[in-house]
Amino acid sequence: MRVLGIETSCDETGVALYDSEQGLLGQRLHTQVALHAQYGGVVPELASRDHVQRLLPLIDELLTATATARDQIDGVAYTAGPGLVGALLVGAATGRALAYGLGVPAVAVHHLEGHLLAPLLSERPPTFPFVALLVSGGHTQLFRVDGVGCYALLGESLDDAAGEAFDKTAKLLGLSYPGGPALAALAREGDRQRLRFPRPMTDRPGLDFSFSGLKTFALNTLQQLGDGGSNRADIAAAFEEAVVATLTIKCRRALQATGLSRLVIAGGVSANLRLREALAAMASDERGELFYPAFDLCTDNGAMIAFAGALRLAAGEQQSLAFPVRPRWPLSELAPLASGVCQQR
Numbered sequence: 001m002r003v004l005g006i007e008t009s010c011d012e013t014g015v016a017l018y019d020s021e022q023g024l025l026g027q028r029l030h031t032q033v034a035l036h037a038q039y040g041g042v043v044p045e046l047a048s049r050d051h052v053q054r055l056l057p058l059i060d061e062l063l064t065a066t067a068t069a070r071d072q073i074d075g076v077a078y079t080a081g082p083g084l085v086g087a088l089l090v091g092a093a094t095g096r097a098l099a100y101g102l103g104v105p106a107v108a109v110h111h112l113e114g115h116l117l118a119p120l121l122s123e124r125p126p127t128f129p130f131v132a133l134l135v136s137g138g139h140t141q142l143f144r145v146d147g148v149g150c151y152a153l154l155g156e157s158l159d160d161a162a163g164e165a166f167d168k169t170a171k172l173l174g175l176s177y178p179g180g181p182a183l184a185a186l187a188r189e190g191d192r193q194r195l196r197f198p199r200p201m202t203d204r205p206g207l208d209f210s211f212s213g214l215k216t217f218a219l220n221t222l223q224q225l226g227d228g229g230s231n232r233a234d235i236a237a238a239f240e241e242a243v244v245a246t247l248t249i250k251c252r253r254a255l256q257a258t259g260l261s262r263l264v265i266a267g268g269v270s271a272n273l274r275l276r277e278a279l280a281a282m283a284s285d286e287r288g289e290l291f292y293p294a295f296d297l298c299t300d301n302g303a304m305i306a307f308a309g310a311l312r313l314a315a316g317e318q319q320s321l322a323f324p325v326r327p328r329w330p331l332s333e334l335a336p337l338a339s340g341v342c343q344q345r
Contacts, residue, residue: 077309
């Protein structure tokens, strides 16, 4: 089965072709970073309009690059949520219309399921069950994953997601948008031993997170020290160390609580090298293994949607002619593909 995947949940237009026998055939991605940079964040209306302009040309480019004719497409998968409603509607309407015109089934894909399953596209994919840390600009959540569609929430951020805290702190430090990668780059220039930021909610039991206080701590530290010399770099380093340490502590607890040995990280922040390094060391200490997607599959992309959609289409799922989108959509509402796998929760 050859599936066209479409991702338009926020500020990146992604398309990909996945073949159930040959694997990922190709993908194309357009990022809107330059469009939103002057505003310091995503402007939903501009994001939607840009998806309208970019989506069909990207699909044509992808089909040409992979030497795929339209009649070779066996199904279409599109992100239906969560995300920005206008952006979601662009991808959903386009995907459903293409499927109708080609006479093939379409399936609505959960954006977070795409992220959770993206590591399965790597050369060394994990096997079920595993603990997954989904960490991005909008989400910081820990799941037990027993199979496709079987996701048990273990803990989540009670306020800012880790990626959101990165972006906000970067803005305080005068860094350009998007802030997360810029802050990580600045942190590499800093002294990680000079300052110590708190590790939120690690002094109490549980697997929930809280990162909003770190932004305030960074602001107070900046006001106290000033932004001269190496202060900004040292603050960035201390902030990154605090986030990484907090995530690592919670992931260790999750592995110990579930008795599992495989840890998966996914989402945009999973590309952070310091986080990968710390989690790999922790997993080794716990006699476990760390898995993550390739760098180009960490942020939003069409490949993860094509892959997740191919799995659900193969199981017989398909969308009616209606194409509702869900800006908010709990993962717990997804149906498992195999009966019985969720009984291990």
